[in-house]
Amino acid sequence: MSKPVVILGAGLSGLSCALHLGQKIGYGLYEKEKTVGGLCRSVSQDGFYFDYTGHLLHLRQDPSAALVRSLLGKNLNHLNRNSCIYSHQTFTRYPFQANTYGLPSKVVKECVLGFLQARLKPRKQSGNFYDWVIANFGSGFGRHFFFGYNEKLWTLPVKYLSSGWVGKYVPRTTVEEVITGALSDQTKKFGYNATFWYPKYKGIQSLSDALAARTGHVNLAESALKINARDKAVLFSSGRVDHYQRLVSTMSLKELLNMIEDLPAAVRKAAGHLRYNSILNINLGVSPTLKNDKHWIYFPEKKYPFYRIGFCSNFSAYNHPRNTSSLYVEIAGRPGQWDGNTGDIERQVKQTVALMRQIGLLERDSKIITVRNFVIEPAYCIYDQKRESSLKVINDYLRTRGIHSIGRYGAWEYSAMQDALNWGERTATSIKEDLC
Ligand SMILES: Cc1cc2nc3c(=O)[nH]c(=O)nc-3n(C[C@H](O)[C@H](O)[C@H](O)COP(=O)(O)OP(=O)(O)OC[C@H]3O[C@@H](n4cnc5c(N)ncnc54)[C@H](O)[C@@H]3O)c2cc1C
Known part of the structure; x- marks a missing residue:
């Protein structure tokens, strides 16, 4: 079988790519599981809908936000975040760096003093997360929240973690906000997820199902097994072989590289440096x-x-x-x-x-x-000191082979559902420009 485009994976990035390719360019969309959605999936059990862990929509204003609204229509709740931190047997508001009110006074003092010291004596930053926290929030906030929380999440000492991922995920605070939040129960909203959306019915699966209903046929329970990047062919679990002009892979980058026959040694070595939890x-x-x-x-x-x-x-x-x-x-x-x-x-x-x-x-x-x-698994692609240089070697190679590796695991990044939708759209646009 020969198709201009073969898409591997029917999570949000693969489905979005298919949707935006539209009717103009023929494509085949393959998913190894029996249902669409990837991580954006839910199961129903004993009357409960469980997602593959909480999946909340934090929608920025771009075209994919309109797409989500049009897909879910009335099946959307809009909620004001009510989240907190539990430490020292106390619940404090999120984010910790703006809300120490209620914690033992020794802890509040360490956090506020450390923050002021960081502001008064700016440090040169090395690029690791430990230094980034010390420079931006000071040692008290590091000790009482950032270090413990992030070592648990990333399963890595914070000195080995880079600060390349912090972007929107860690809200910055001013001196006034830190002091106000130390002296009073501050209700100000911080961060990209201060409000969020979630489907009323059937969990986050309803988003993937609605998107799949707008795309063409999805070949379910069909796993890519091997890729011949020179001849541009994919072998699937059913024995079927598809030839392509462009391959869009949304599986994990490590899995993709493992499947490519005759992978250059330098690229294999770079793949070995990609870590995850x-x-x-x-x-x-x-x-x-x-x-x-x-x-x-x-x-x-x-x-x-x-x-x-x-x-x-x-x-x-x-x-x-x-x-x-x-x-x-x-x-x-x-x-x-x-x-x-x-x-x-x-x-x-x-x-x-x-x-x-x-x-x-x-x-x-x-x-x-x-x-x-x-x-x-993989869940979080780890931002360590080798991630960026390894990705450069890998992406330079993939580009020469007409392979687009996209989405949270294809691009090996810390990103969200809306980013996956955007990856799909951007990739479809660039393929259409090249092939039409
Ligand atoms: C713990 C956790 C919490 C999260 N919480 C949120 C949140 O609250 N809000 C939010 O916006 N985002 C959240 N995310 C991120 C979100 O899940 C992802 O950004 C998004 O779902 C990624 O979509 P994707 O299509 O890029 O990848 P995936 O969903 O991983 O899709 C890849 C697809 O490829 C398929 N595949 C794999 N191998 C093969 C193969 N060999 N052949 C064919 N198909 C294959 C997989 O089965 C899968 O369906 C969270 C992620 C994690 C890990």
Whole structure:
């Protein structure tokens, strides 16, 4: 079979690429799973809709925001973020760097003093995340939030982590905001996710399904196995071979490179430098309804294995049965940590439930009525000192072979659903310009 464009993966970036290629250029879209959506998927179990961990829409104003609205129509809730941090047995508002009010005074003093010292004596920055935090927020905020939280999330000492990802994800604060938030319960909204959208019905899967309904045919349960980049051909699990002019891959960049026959040694070496973590996502259905009205909570302290817990029943009244609540827990680990390790996963679930009872997030009479675990791997592509130079070697090679590796894992980046939609659109536009 010969197609101008072959797209691998029907997550948001692959689906969006197909949508924007439209009818003008023939393409084949292949997905290894039996359903579309990639990470933007949900399963229904015992009346609960569980996402592959919380997936909230933080929409910037660009054409993909309009696309999401048109796809979901009335199936959208618009919510004001209600999130916080739990540390020193205290809940404080998000973000930590603007809201220390309520913490022990010693902690508040360390944070505020460190921040002022950082402002008074600007430091030269090395590019690593540790130095970036010290320069922008000071040692107190580092010690009480940034270092612990990020080491848990990225599973890497903060001195090995680069600051290349912080962009929109870490809100900056002024002296006035830090002081106001130390002396009072500051209600000012910070950051890109101060408000968010979420489907009313059927979880985040409804977005992927709506998008897939607008694209052409998706070949499900069809895995790419091998790529001959010289002859421009892909071999699939069914034995089918497709020839292409342009290949769009949205699978993990490491997986793509592993499939390419005759990969140059320098590119293989660069691929070996790409690091990632995995996430164990525990989803719980609880009865009766919890009193908690939070959307999610961050846990910077080492004594808690999870870095974040979210309450999905607070995103929509229709993603769980009556008189119940649902929540998700995220624990980061090394690649392969949970492969076939059901014993460890069960231990994590038990420990999580016990710690949530201890903190008071599960009330005395709360019963766990359903559990669903997902292992997400790769989950976060790690921004270390070798990431950028390795990506340059890899992308220079892929360009010469007519391969576009896009999306969160194809581009090997820390990005969101809207970015995936934008990747798809940009790639389709550039392919149309080249081939039409
Ligand atoms: C823990 C976590 C929390 C997140 N929370 C949010 C959030 O709240 N809001 C937000 O906007 N974003 C969030 N994201 C990011 C969001 O999930 C991604 O940006 C987006 O879904 C990526 O879409 P994609 O199409 O690029 O990749 P994917 O969704 O990974 O799609 C790739 C597809 O390729 C398929 N594939 C893989 N190998 C093959 C093969 N060999 N052959 C054929 N197909 C193959 C996969 O099955 C998959 O369907 C989160 C991500 C994580 C890890």
